[in-house]
């Protein structure tokens with residue numbers, strides 16, 4: 001059975017970059033009929049916050065990316081200690097005492113000599129007496145994994161065959177001087193014990209994968225399948241990290257982006273297939289294949305989410321939004337017809353409130369000076385609400401006969417007079433939903449703008 005995990009550190013809100021990782025893992029599990037684990041990589045007690053655990057859960061919930069199981073690394077520290085003991089016993093974990101400043105100096109020396117800044121393993125040569133002396137000085141040892149200096153190879157689900165020379169990598173620190181277990185070890189222990197079969201993560205983890213494969217083998221395990229997706233950049237190719245705030249899932253949600261718009265875009269961006277609007281996660285999973293994705297950095301433009309959101313809303317039947325319409329205060333009896341009328345004119349769902357206000361309270365007529373007389377004449381021919389499906393046709397025919405206007409010169413000023421806008425749903429569909437029509441405001445003495453007190457012309461007394 002396929003088992004995947006999404007392993008965020010709860011040190012910030014989810015953003016589109018890590019959502020992509022979550023989605024890919026979710027889809028791989030779904031396609032494999034398997035399980036998806038939400039694992040909080042929270043071994044850093046200072047930076048990990050409950051607030052972020054809650055917000056990550058809320059974001060995944062909103063997106064419909066349900067998880068089968070939840071894990072916290074902070075509750076598994078004994079497992080990591082046990083694995084560390086085994087590595088020590090196998091001679092693969094050694095204690096080192098260099099301070100960050102000393103390590104930095106070593107790195108700079110090597111770079112100056114034109115050599116790669118790989119840790120020189122000086123700690124391996126320390127005798128027990130020397131270590132004891134260092135401890136007496138107050139130094140606390142950190143623990144490094146002793147890499148086999150050989151090539152590590154794997155067949156990557158996205159990158160294809162990958163080969164990394166472990167001799168070009170420093171022995172990774174697995175446990176800090178203060179005893180904190182680091183991600184590299186915790187992740188490996190979890191992946192093994194939780195039966196993870198597939199790890200999909202960002203290309204920034206490729207080197208980690210090489211070292212983690214060695215650690216897994218040293219612990220007697222078999223590595224899972226790995227796939228590394230490219231990193232997202234902004235529309236100009238700039239690092240996404242610069243604008244993460246505005247690309248957090250919560251900000252996108254607050255901006256009115258619909259989950260399916262976001263998921264549809266992320267499921268295809270950077271792949272060989274064109275972006276398509278999917279109607280459900282199931283439909284999205286059907287066409288999903290990691291092999292379609294490439295290694296090149298992938299540009300993400302939040303502006304693409306607007307049209308996808310609008311198209312998604314336009315495609316939704318009333319049933320799918322009944323609850324949201326009720327929450328927005330749209331009366332249940334009118335909601336189906338209302339939704340049918342406005343759904344193609346929304347840039348975000350919350351626009352329904354504007355349309356509803358317009359229909360229930362009437363809109364201040366939008367009138368160009370040159371049309372003022374025409375509109376006044378036309379409104380005089382309009383009976384008060386309620387209207388039906390024929391009302392628009394009858395009214396415009398009467399206005400045409402009286403004024404001689406036709407085509408756009410007839411229809412547009414009338415639309416603007418009734419709705420206060422120059423665009424919107426078919427007027428024949430909208431009129432039956434109108435409960436009030438506002439009168440034309442008297443022009444100022446100087447002939448400029450209306451005075452703001454809008455008399456009510458007709459009284460459809462509902463609300």
Ligand code: GLU
Nearest residue numbers: 007008009041187200201
């Ligand atoms: N917490 C790690 C990260 O967010 C997880 C990486 C992994 O998937 O192994 O980068």
